[in-house]
Amino acid sequence: MRFAKYHGAGNDFILVDARGIDRDWGALAAAICERNVGAGADGLILALASSAAHVRMRLFNSDGSEAEMSGNGVRCFAKFAVETGIAAPEGDDLRVETGAGEIVVRLERRGPEVTGATVDMGPPRFAPKEVPVAVERDPPVLDLAVPVDGREYRVSCVSMGNPHAVHFIDSDVAAFPLRELGPRVEHHPLFPARVNFEVARVLDRGHIVSRTWERGVGETQACGTGACAIVVSARLQGLVDDVVEVREPGGVLTLRWPGSGNVFLTGPAAFVYTGDWPD
Structure with a gap:
C-alpha cells in the first residue's frame, strides 16, 4: 500500500488515498504509526470521496482510535489531496468533510506547491455536554x-x-x-x-x-x-x-x-x- 508522510509544525501523519479500499484502518494506524517498527507518526489520515465537500478526511490516532479532527492534520491533508490530484479546490479554498463537520482550508502556495494554510476551525463549544465534561454548570x-x-x-x-x-x-x-x-x-x-x-x-x-x-x-x-x-x-x-x-x-x-x-x-x-x- 502506497503512503506518504507529512508534518505540520512537527505533528506528523501518514497519508493514504483510501478511495475504493476497505480494511481495518484502526489496526493499520497502530502498526504504521509505531515509531520503532513502523513508519512512525502521530496519526493515520485517509483521503476519501465526499458527496458534501471537495474531499473527505478520516483520522486515526496512533493507538488505533478514530478522532474527529486535527488542525495540523487537515493542513497536511489539504496539501496531500491537492498536490496529488485527489481533490481540486475552488480558487485557494478546499472544503473538507471531517468527523467534526465541514472545514474550509485556505491554501498558501509557492507556485504549484502548497506550503501551509489557514483553517476555518469553526466556533468553539463550551456546553459541558458538548465538550464533553461530566459537570453540571453554566458554560464556559x-x-x-x-x-x-x-x-x-x-x-x-x-x-x-x-x-x-x-x-x-x-x-x-x-x-x-x-x-x-x-x-x-x-x-x-x-x-x-x-x-x-x-x-x-x-x-x-x-x-x-x-x-x-x-x-x-x-x-x-x-x-x-x-x-x-x-x-x-x-x-x-x-x-x-x-x-x-x-x-x-x-x-x-x-x-x-x-x-x-x-x-x-x-x-x-x-x-x-x-x-x-x-x-
Missing part, C-alpha cells in the same frame, strides 16, 4: 478542578470538534511533568470521551508557549485544535488579544479569534517522504 467551564494524586489542577474545558482541557501555569512549560500527568487527565472520570490536555503559559498578550498531551497519542510536537482551545480559553479570561502566536515544541502556530464566532488557525504543512507498506 474555565476553572474546573481536576483532582490527581491529592492535587488539584485547574483547567478550562473547550471543544474544537474534539475535547480539550487547558491548564495555565506561570512557570516553565518545559519543566511541567506532562508525560506523567497527561495520561491521568486524559482518562480522568470527568471526561467521558477522554480529553486532550494542554499546559500553557501566557508570555504577553500576543504570545503563548505550550505543550500538549493528545488523546490516543501521547505528547506531540504540536496540536492545532489544542492551540485553538488554549487561545480561546486565554481570550475568554482577558489574557490575550485577538491574534496570538502559540509556540509549541515543533513550531509556531498563529491563531485569530475576536472573542466570538469562528477560530482561524494558520500554520505550515510539509512533505517528508513516500513509501510502500507491506500488506
Whole structure:
C-alpha cells in the first residue's frame, strides 16, 4: 500500500488515498504509526470521496482510535489531496468533510506547491455536554478542578470538534511533568470521551508557549485544535488579544479569534517522504 508522510509544525501523519479500499484502518494506524517498527507518526489520515465537500478526511490516532479532527492534520491533508490530484479546490479554498463537520482550508502556495494554510476551525463549544465534561454548570467551564494524586489542577474545558482541557501555569512549560500527568487527565472520570490536555503559559498578550498531551497519542510536537482551545480559553479570561502566536515544541502556530464566532488557525504543512507498506 502506497503512503506518504507529512508534518505540520512537527505533528506528523501518514497519508493514504483510501478511495475504493476497505480494511481495518484502526489496526493499520497502530502498526504504521509505531515509531520503532513502523513508519512512525502521530496519526493515520485517509483521503476519501465526499458527496458534501471537495474531499473527505478520516483520522486515526496512533493507538488505533478514530478522532474527529486535527488542525495540523487537515493542513497536511489539504496539501496531500491537492498536490496529488485527489481533490481540486475552488480558487485557494478546499472544503473538507471531517468527523467534526465541514472545514474550509485556505491554501498558501509557492507556485504549484502548497506550503501551509489557514483553517476555518469553526466556533468553539463550551456546553459541558458538548465538550464533553461530566459537570453540571453554566458554560464556559474555565476553572474546573481536576483532582490527581491529592492535587488539584485547574483547567478550562473547550471543544474544537474534539475535547480539550487547558491548564495555565506561570512557570516553565518545559519543566511541567506532562508525560506523567497527561495520561491521568486524559482518562480522568470527568471526561467521558477522554480529553486532550494542554499546559500553557501566557508570555504577553500576543504570545503563548505550550505543550500538549493528545488523546490516543501521547505528547506531540504540536496540536492545532489544542492551540485553538488554549487561545480561546486565554481570550475568554482577558489574557490575550485577538491574534496570538502559540509556540509549541515543533513550531509556531498563529491563531485569530475576536472573542466570538469562528477560530482561524494558520500554520505550515510539509512533505517528508513516500513509501510502500507491506500488506
